Amino acid sequence: MSRPFSRVTSYDVARLAGVSQSAVSRCFKPGASVSRKMREKVMKAANELNYTPNAIARGLITRRSNMVAVVVSSRMNFYYPELLFQLTDKFSDRGVRVLLFNVNQEEDVGRHLSQIWQYQADGVISAAYLSIEQHRRLRGHNIPVVMFNRYFDDYATNSVWCDAGTATSEMIDHLINFGHRRFALLNGPEDSMVNRERMRLVRQALKRHDLEPVTQAWGNYRYESAAVAVQEIRNAGKKVTAIIAANDMMAMGALDEIRNVMGLSVPGDVSVVGFDGINAGRFASYELTTIRQPIRRMTEAAVAMLVDRMEEPDTTDEKRVLTGAFVQGTSTGQAPA
Amino acid sequence: MSRPFSRVTSYDVARLAGVSQSAVSRCFKPGASVSRKMREKVMKAANELNYTPNAIARGLITRRSNMVAVVVSSRMNFYYPELLFQLTDKFSDRGVRVLLFNVNQEEDVGRHLSQIWQYQADGVISAAYLSIEQHRRLRGHNIPVVMFNRYFDDYATNSVWCDAGTATSEMIDHLINFGHRRFALLNGPEDSMVNRERMRLVRQALKRHDLEPVTQAWGNYRYESAAVAVQEIRNAGKKVTAIIAANDMMAMGALDEIRNVMGLSVPGDVSVVGFDGINAGRFASYELTTIRQPIRRMTEAAVAMLVDRMEEPDTTDEKRVLTGAFVQGTSTGQAPA
Numbered sequence: 001m002s003r004p005f006s007r008v009t010s011y012d013v014a015r016l017a018g019v020s021q022s023a024v025s026r027c028f029k030p031g032a033s034v035s036r037k038m039r040e041k042v043m044k045a046a047n048e049l050n051y052t053p054n055a056i057a058r059g060l061i062t063r064r065s066n067m068v069a070v071v072v073s074s075r076m077n078f079y080y081p082e083l084l085f086q087l088t089d090k091f092s093d094r095g096v097r098v099l100l101f102n103v104n105q106e107e108d109v110g111r112h113l114s115q116i117w118q119y120q121a122d123g124v125i126s127a128a129y130l131s132i133e134q135h136r137r138l139r140g141h142n143i144p145v146v147m148f149n150r151y152f153d154d155y156a157t158n159s160v161w162c163d164a165g166t167a168t169s170e171m172i173d174h175l176i177n178f179g180h181r182r183f184a185l186l187n188g189p190e191d192s193m194v195n196r197e198r199m200r201l202v203r204q205a206l207k208r209h210d211l212e213p214v215t216q217a218w219g220n221y222r223y224e225s226a227a228v229a230v231q232e233i234r235n236a237g238k239k240v241t242a243i244i245a246a247n248d249m250m251a252m253g254a255l256d257e258i259r260n261v262m263g264l265s266v267p268g269d270v271s272v273v274g275f276d277g278i279n280a281g282r283f284a285s286y287e288l289t290t291i292r293q294p295i296r297r298m299t300e301a302a303v304a305m306l307v308d309r310m311e312e313p314d315t316t317d318e319k320r321v322l323t324g325a326f327v328q329g330t331s332t333g334q335a336p337a
Numbered sequence: 338m339s340r341p342f343s344r345v346t347s348y349d350v351a352r353l354a355g356v357s358q359s360a361v362s363r364c365f366k367p368g369a370s371v372s373r374k375m376r377e378k379v380m381k382a383a384n385e386l387n388y389t390p391n392a393i394a395r396g397l398i399t400r401r402s403n404m405v406a407v408v409v410s411s412r413m414n415f416y417y418p419e420l421l422f423q424l425t426d427k428f429s430d431r432g433v434r435v436l437l438f439n440v441n442q443e444e445d446v447g448r449h450l451s452q453i454w455q456y457q458a459d460g461v462i463s464a465a466y467l468s469i470e471q472h473r474r475l476r477g478h479n480i481p482v483v484m485f486n487r488y489f490d491d492y493a494t495n496s497v498w499c500d501a502g503t504a505t506s507e508m509i510d511h512l513i514n515f516g517h518r519r520f521a522l523l524n525g526p527e528d529s530m531v532n533r534e535r536m537r538l539v540r541q542a543l544k545r546h547d548l549e550p551v552t553q554a555w556g557n558y559r560y561e562s563a564a565v566a567v568q569e570i571r572n573a574g575k576k577v578t579a580i581i582a583a584n585d586m587m588a589m590g591a592l593d594e595i596r597n598v599m600g601l602s603v604p605g606d607v608s609v610v611g612f613d614g615i616n617a618g619r620f621a622s623y624e625l626t627t628i629r630q631p632i633r634r635m636t637e638a639a640v641a642m643l644v645d646r647m648e649e650p651d652t653t654d655e656k657r658v659l660t661g662a663f664v665q666g667t668s669t670g671q672a673p674a
Contacts, residue, residue, distance in 0.1 A: 028455075067436070067456070081418035088439045092449075097456060099404070100435045102425045111427075118365075119404070119434060138591065188391035223620060254619035279413065283560060284593035 010051070017045035017161030035238040052119060058227035068306060070107065071101040073128040075221045076276045077249050083148070086299040094307060096122070103128045110134065117141040123306045126150070130271030146302050149293075150193055156317045158309065160302045162277065162324045165201055167291040170326040171204035171244075173271060174289070179335035180242040180271060184233045186226060186254055188246035195246045198275055202244055214238045219250045226253025227261070233316040234262070242333040246315055248274035251288050255331055277327060287329040294322050347388070354382035361456060361623030406458040406641060408438040410465040412561045414586050415615045417528045420464055420485070421635040431644060433459070435479055440465045448473065454478040460643045463487070481646030483639050487530060493654045496644065497639045498600055500662045501612065504628040507663035508581075508610060509542035509624070516672035517579040521570045522553035522564060523591055525583035531582045535612050537583050548578075551575045563590025564598065571599070575592065578607060578672040585611035585618040587627050614664060624666040631659050 010024040014165075017024070019041060024035050027042040034042075045051075064257035068086055088098045099121055103110045109128055116124055118137065124138060125149040138145050142239035144158065175183070183206060206212055217232040219225030226245065233240060238280040243258075245251035251274030257271070259263050266272055274281060277292025301320045309315050320333045347361040354361070355543075356378060361534075363371050364379040370509070407424055409417040425435045436458055438449045446465055453461055453475065461475060464485040469492045475482050481495065488496035520543060525532035542550055556562030556567040563582065567590075569578060580595075582588035588611030595601050595609070602607055613619060614629025638657045646652050 024347045070437075078415070078418075080615075081415075081421075084418075084437075085439050089441070097452065100407075100421075100425050100437045102422050104426070104430070117435065125551050252620065280415075280617065283589065283622075284597035285620075286587075313435070327460035 012049055013042060013045045013051045016049060017313060020071045021217045035046050040259045045281045046052040051101070053261070064310070065120040065122055067122045068099050068310075069100050069101055069116045071103060071112070071124065071126040071130075072096045072130045073105075073108075077225075077247065079247065079249070079276050080127065082278060082295060083299065086295060087125060087172060087303060090299055090303040094303070098308070101128075111234070112227050113137060117143060125302050125306055126200075132149050142240050142313060144313060146306045147189055147248040148298070148302055157319075159304055159319045160305065161319060161321045162293045162298060163197060163321045164291050164324040168201040168202065169205045169208070169326045169328040171291060172202065172209070174326070174328065175242050175271060175273070175332060178211055178271065178333060181211060181237050181335070182241050183211065183213045184236075184238075184240040184243045184249050185213045186229050186233070186245040187216060187218045187241055187249070188221045190218060192246075193220070198246050213244075214240060217255075218241070219246075221247050221249055223249045223253040223256075226250040230257045230262075232252045243270060243272050245272065246274040248272065248278045248288055248290055251290065251331070252281060252286050255286060255288075266331055269336055271335070273332060275324075277325075281329070287331060288327075289329040289332040290327050291324045292327045293324055297322050338653060348605070350379060350382045350384055350388045353386060354378045364497060365530075371573045374481040376526045377523075381476075400462060401647070402457040402459055404434050404436050404456065404458050404548045405430060405647075406438055406453045406456070406459065406461045407416045407463045408440060408449070408467075410440045410442075413561075414584065415617050416584065416586070416613050417464065419615060419632060423515065424640060427640040429638055433644070437466075440664070450474060451561040454480060459641055459647045462639050462643055468497045469483060473574070479650060481643060481650060483643045483646075485635070485639055488656055494656075495642055495654050496656045497635050497642065498634060498656060498658045500658045501535060501628050501661040504663040505535070505538040505661075506542045506545070506654065508626070508628060508638045509539065510667060511663070512579050512608060512610070513546055515608065518548060518672070519576050519578050520548065520550045521573075521575075521577040521580045522550045523566050523570070523580055523582040523587050524553060525558045525587070527555060529558070535583050550581075551565060552576060556583075556590075558584050558586055560586045560590040560593075563587040567591045567594045578670070580609050582609065583609045585627055586614040587611065588627065588668070589618060589623050592623060592625075603668055606673055608669040612661075614662075618666070624668060626666040626669040627664050629664045630661055634659050 006237060014021040014024045023038055024042050026315050027039050039288050045199055065086055068277050070084060072084050091098055099119060103109050109130060113134055124145045125148055132152055135145060135157060147157055147159040151157060151161055171198060183197055187199060215238050217229035217238040219229045242252055245254055252270050255272045257264050259266050264270060274290040277290050281288035281290055347358050351358040358506055359378050364376050388494040404516055405428060407421060411666040417616045422639050427434055435454060440446050446467060450471055450663055458480060462485055469489055472482060472494060474664045482496055484496040486492060488498055522536055524536060552570055552573040553574050554566035556566045582591055588609050591601050592609045595607050596603050601607060611625050614627050618627055
């Protein structure tokens with residue numbers, strides 16, 4: 001092909017800039033400490049010579065590609081773009097680039113997996129489903145993995161997790177104080193660990209008030225899936241005054257279905273809550289009562305954890321658990337008489 | 338570091354599988370044609386030997402990294418995640434991975450630019466601002482570029498563009514037919530080419546009816562920026578019955594401000610329209626009247642165009658212009674008397 005590799009070397013740049021060759025290397029090494037003056041001198045010379053350090057060739061020497069794979073799923077869940085852009089910015093600050101793997105169905109992970117080592121990613125953050133077997137294969141290639149918002153009960157790994165226990169209690173107390181006693185659950189997919197855990201916490205909090213859900217339905221975490229689920233809850237024929245959705249996207253879909261299709265009032269007739277604390281849930285049409293993940297802290301933790309393991313592969317596995325916060329919006333209010 | 342490169346070669350895999358070495362190569366070359374039976378044989382042998390073709394080492398030989406840089410901006414504009422995931426899926430189908438560059442401010446592009454060639458990206462799709470100078474530098478490194486939703490008037494380049502001319506006429510006709518005569522413009526950033534072009538089309542369509550906007554205000558394309566802009570439009574003291582926003586995010590913000598903060602009706606008191614046709618604009622709380630970009634076609638065109646240039650660098654520059662569609666929602670209606 002017609003793209004020749006640059007013939008100019010760091011030595012040429014060093015000579016023109018009047019500095020040492022190692023100073024030039026430092027200027028092009030992400031995260032290395034270099035004075036502003038040195039950097040200016042070197043960059044001026046590098047530009048004049050059209051010098052390009054070759055990150056890939058460098059990777060073959062350092063055994064580092066300075067790339068990580070980020071695996072996300074569910075394009076129509078606004079949670080993932082927020083997560084992805086935060087991770088990308090934080091890796092970028094450390095001179096690491098993100099190779100994006102989007103899995104539209106969680107089963108797609110397998111299809112992408114071998115590319116992660118083919119491209120020599122230095123590490124993986126997965127916010128999508130990864131089986132223990134897939135996890136083992138990545139480790140077999142000495143690629144550290146951090147699971148985001150997921151972990152295994154029976155297989156040690158690195159993970160960042162949000163504990164919503166206290167916040168879920170507060171959310172249920174808040175609804176009980178508003179007179180709610182008849183709750184419906186709007187679940188995510190049945191095989192979702194996040195859904196199972198969130199609903200377990202909800203049931204546990206209800207139980208403390210000697211309550212259990214009067215009915216439940218299932219969606220797929222997407223906005224669109226909530227409409228049918230809400231109709232199912234209504235068709236179950238049991239009076240319900242509060243709907244607890246497994247994520248904000250479905251809470252928004254439920255709220256719109258109740259308000260704009262059924263013509264009922266939220267929260268006048270039905271209160272609706274979600275989980276995640278996504279930005280769209282704060283829009284004035286929704287103002288969801290929800291449990292907010294500390295996503296900034298969680299992405300910081302995941303990036304730091306992965307970079308640590310890239311630098312010291314023998315570091316022991318760690319699970320970092322950050323605490324979710326109950327956030328009161330206007331989607332909840334007094335239960336109807 | 339402790340990650341050794343695999344010592345197993347394609348020759349070992351070929352021998353174990355009982356096939357030719359070139360058959361093994363084909364099995365690991367994205368997009369190459371291989372029978373299912375052959376693939377199974379080879380993959381079985383490769384798994385047994387824990388064989389990993391090294392995409393980066395391969396890249397040094399083929400001069401292809403099989404990675405492209407995708408540059409997006411404005412995390413709080415839901416348009417970009419849609420675009421990004423569509424591009425990623427389409428590149429993935431062609432065996433090409435996306436290196437993500439997120440620029441929170443368009444000025445950040447410069448900071449990231451040199452990484453695009455350091456990582457040996459085979460090409461770039463930029464949906465963020467790129468100056469002619471920056472464009473030239475990428476070309477100087479023989480990296481083909483496709484600009485998404487942007488082009489230069491005075492510098493030939495590859496671009497994919499949405500022509501909203503006809504659709505804008507239809508939108509204005511639609512509003513005129515509903516009795517609207519007093520329009521306010523809710524602009525995007527003053528230096529945005531997309532904003533300039535959209536507003537030029539709006540003014541041109543109004544002019545055909547001997548009208549011009551009675552007032553205007555500016556936002557930054559984000560939801561939050563519309564609230565202040567709408568207040569400014571109101572404070573200008575001129576009666577307005579329709580607000581034309583430069584994108585859907587601001588139209589959603591305007592609609593929420595009018596409905597939920599000012600307590601007025603949309604479209605009873607004011608009609609609101611946007612541009613883009615993002616998914617969130619279809620949510621029942623909004624149901625925006627808008628001009629929808631054919632984003633699937635546009636991303637297909639951009640990916641095909643870039644891959645063409647990666648394979649045949651001397652291909653002449655091309656601008657592909659797809660047509661936007663007027664979509665009537667419920668955010669527009671009869672003008673108040």
